[in-house]
Amino acid sequence: MAAVVLVGPMGAGKSTVGALLASRLGVALRDTDADIAAAAGKSVQDIFVDEGEEHFRTVEASAVAAALVEHEGVVSLGGGAVLAEQTRALLEGHTVVYLRVGVADAVKRVGLGSGRPLLLGNVRGRIKALLEERAPIYESVATLIVDTDDRAAADVADEIAAAL
Numbered sequence: 239m240a241a242v243v244l245v246g247p248m249g250a251g252k253s254t255v256g257a258l259l260a261s262r263l264g265v266a267l268r269d270t271d272a273d274i275a276a277a278a279g280k281s282v283q284d285i286f287v288d289e290g291e292e293h294f295r296t297v298e299a300s301a302v303a304a305a306l307v308e309h310e311g312v313v314s315l316g317g318g319a320v321l322a323e324q325t326r327a328l329l330e331g332h333t334v335v336y337l338r339v340g341v342a343d344a345v346k347r348v349g350l351g352s353g354r355p356l357l358l359g360n361v362r363g364r365i366k367a368l369l370e371e372r373a374p375i376y377e378s379v380a381t382l383i384v385d386t387d388d389r390a391a392a393d394v395a396d397e398i399a400a401a402l
């Protein structure tokens with residue numbers, strides 16, 4: 239069973255903080271987007287384009303379920319994974335850290351040419367809408383909420399490690 243699960247929107251720093259936290263805890267990081275891309279043999283962006291978001295969400299729910307059971311270290315979930323009811327149910331009983339971020343910092347971290355399919359065309363507007371829509375969902379699954387605005391990833395990882 240996963241030791242810690244990181245949730246939060248694109249640009250929250252899940253991958254960077256996840257890697258630092260895993261090294262502090264002496265465990266490995268597993269990233270469900272990377273699992274999905276490796277299994278499909280193509281990027282998440284290409285899966286969205288070729289097969290569509292609905293297909294991605296189905297595959298994502300299975301990838302998350304497998305990672306939560308199989309991996310004993312830190313698991314980082316794609317920003318939209320918590321949209322699946324099945325995933326929210328599986329998160330119960332886990333230590334779930336919501337990396338909270340505001341629009342400005344998320345845009346800064348994601349960058350304008352982010353390769354994220356859901357942001358194409360209007361990074362700032364899409365991030366703002368996603369943050370508003372999903373914040374209550376992240377809050378509902380979180381056992382710990384950590385603010386990441388204006389903070390170095392190492393500082394965030396330290397706070398999480400100290401709270402475990």
Ligand code: S3P
Pocket residue numbers: 246247248249252271282315316317318319354355356
């Ligand atoms: C998504 C976030 C992405 C990736 C996909 C969809 C989302 O992961 O799973 O592009 O719905 O927020 P990151 O949060 O790691 O960027």
